[in-house]
Amino acid sequence: MISTSSRIGAAVAAAVSVVALTVVLAPPASAATPLRDLAAAKGRYFGNAMTAGDFNDAGYRSLSAREAGVVTPGNEMKWDATEPNRGTFAFARGDQVVAGAVAAGQKVRGHTLVWHNQTPTWASNLSATELRSAMVNHITTVMGHYKGKVFAWDVVNEAFAENGTRRQSFWQQKLGDGFIADAFRAARAADPTAKLYYNDYNTDGVGAKSDGVYNMVKAFKQQGVPIDGVGLQAHLVVGQVPSTMQQNIQRLADLGVDVAVTELDIRMKTPSDSSKLAQQAQDYTKVVNACLAVTRCVGITTWGLSDNHSWIPGVFPGEGAALPFDNNLQPKPAYNAMSAAFGTGGPTTTTTTTTDPQPTGCTAAYRVTGQWQGGFQAEVEVSAGSTPVTGWTVTWSFVNGQSVSSSWNAVVTTSGGAVSARNADHNGSIAAGSSTTFGFVGTSGSTNSAPSPTCRAA
Numbered sequence: 001m002i003s004t005s006s007r008i009g010a011a012v013a014a015a016v017s018v019v020a021l022t023v024v025l026a027p028p029a030s031a032a033t034p035l036r037d038l039a040a041a042k043g044r045y046f047g048n049a050m051t052a053g054d055f056n057d058a059g060y061r062s063l064s065a066r067e068a069g070v071v072t073p074g075n076e077m078k079w080d081a082t083e084p085n086r087g088t089f090a091f092a093r094g095d096q097v098v099a100g101a102v103a104a105g106q107k108v109r110g111h112t113l114v115w116h117n118q119t120p121t122w123a124s125n126l127s128a129t130e131l132r133s134a135m136v137n138h139i140t141t142v143m144g145h146y147k148g149k150v151f152a153w154d155v156v157n158e159a160f161a162e163n164g165t166r167r168q169s170f171w172q173q174k175l176g177d178g179f180i181a182d183a184f185r186a187a188r189a190a191d192p193t194a195k196l197y198y199n200d201y202n203t204d205g206v207g208a209k210s211d212g213v214y215n216m217v218k219a220f221k222q223q224g225v226p227i228d229g230v231g232l233q234a235h236l237v238v239g240q241v242p243s244t245m246q247q248n249i250q251r252l253a254d255l256g257v258d259v260a261v262t263e264l265d266i267r268m269k270t271p272s273d274s275s276k277l278a279q280q281a282q283d284y285t286k287v288v289n290a291c292l293a294v295t296r297c298v299g300i301t302t303w304g305l306s307d308n309h310s311w312i313p314g315v316f317p318g319e320g321a322a323l324p325f326d327n328n329l330q331p332k333p334a335y336n337a338m339s340a341a342f343g344t345g346g347p348t349t350t351t352t353t354t355t356d357p358q359p360t361g362c363t364a365a366y367r368v369t370g371q372w373q374g375g376f377q378a379e380v381e382v383s384a385g386s387t388p389v390t391g392w393t394v395t396w397s398f399v400n401g402q403s404v405s406s407s408w409n410a411v412v413t414t415s416g417g418a419v420s421a422r423n424a425d426h427n428g429s430i431a432a433g434s435s436t437t438f439g440f441v442g443t444s445g446s447t448n449s450a451p452s453p454t455c456r457a458a
């Protein structure tokens with residue numbers, strides 16, 4: 001019996017008594033297919049930031065409606081917009097963005113509840129006790145208003161300094177380290193259905209600042225602080241996409257949170273020329289591929305969509321041209337590159353799902369997540385059936401001479417083409433109906449068929 005799947009999903013966990021080998025190649029995408037559809041076919045979303053004013057620009061509005069499945073309000077849900085005076089809430093502009101998004105069949109990401117910028121002085125001047133209570137009231141009221149209309153919130157924005165310690169904002173100075181956890185607890189109570197994100201910039205690759213965020217999220221998960229995701233803003237510079245972006249996304253995902261690229265733009269010195277635009281296209285490809293390579297990277301939002309709707313020239317004089325469309329709303333090489341990466345390229349191309357005819361207590365799904373000349377990266381999702389698993393071993397045989405070079409989240413041994421992967425100390429136990437993932441980097445020739453793994457519970 002053969003089952004077909006282009007992505008590992010819940011259905012994999014449910015599959016039993018099936019021996020399956022599947023190789024699915026996404027159909028070639030035409031450049032005319034909107035990014036929102038290409039991303040959706042990969043189980044991701046593509047979005048862009050829109051201000052309320054942007055909805056009055058008919059051409060831009062329809063470009064966003066066509067390309068983006070998600071909208072983030074550029075300014076309209078920030079504190080200065082939603083609570084300009086204490087206890088007086090103003091939702092008209094935020095509501096305009098929501099209405100515009102709904103009209104275009106788009107979902108809305110909320111941005112942002114607790115930030116040191118665009119927060120009125122009445123708040124930053126409060127005493128610690130008053131500030132804490134104002135923060136909880138703000139979160140409760142704003143999230144309450146948008147309950148059911150906003151699927152994810154940047155609860156706290158930009159709270160880390162470049163060296164990985166907490167930014168010395170008025171929040172930090174008055175409320176101390178606990179304010180972020182307090183904000184997330186208030187957010188969960190305000191709307192238990194919304195995904196709650198911590199969002200920051202210069203945290204896209206591995207480094208001191210992203211280490212700080214990583215350690216905070218790890219501590220939150222250990223302490224039961226409700227956090228669902230990390231937003232990587234990705235305000236990047238042409239030619240400087242961090243080489244560790246995928247690794248950084250993966251390590252956050254391994255903590256059990258989603259990751260989203262939330263404010264992507266890749267700026268250059270202006271004027272642009274064909275070689276800068278070509279480099280920018282490669283850079284956009286890298287970002288899309290880094291996200292597609294990690295199952296829990298849920299989507300990519302660009303901060304604006306065309307170069308005439310960008311914050312960059314106003315803040316970085318002499319720089320700009322950072323977005324996938326130009327000033328005339330025409331697609332740039334960066335757009336075609338994203339289209340190719342989401343549609344035809346990108347690593348999520350092969351999946352095999354196998355179970356043993358004899359129930360073995362677990363199933364394994366093998367997926368190639370990256371492929372390059374001479375090598376590849378793959379992930380294997382190990383799922384428990386209706387009973388919990390306390391240890392597991394996944395085995396398979398490579399048939400095209402592939403080999404494993406390095407692995408994570410499993411103890412891998414090989415003998416010729418035969419591979420055996422046993423659980424690591426931390427991931428042997430899998431609750432009923434749940435799963436865990438391990439991965440590896442390997443060598444391969446031009447043919448890299450996905451093998452059929454067998455899983456056996458201890």
Ligand code: G3I
Nearest residue numbers: 049074075111112117118157201233235263303310311315
């Ligand atoms: O609303 C006033 C208007 O009344 C006044 O006439 C005008 C004069 O300059 O300013 C208007 O406010 C501007 C506001 O955007 C709304 O347009 C502010 O000056 C301007 O500073 C503000 O910039 C925003 C910036 O955040 C503020 O930090 C950008 O539009 C917005 O795109 C940008 O977005 C941030 C994300 O929220 C967080 N990550 C970084 C990103 C880029 O800075």
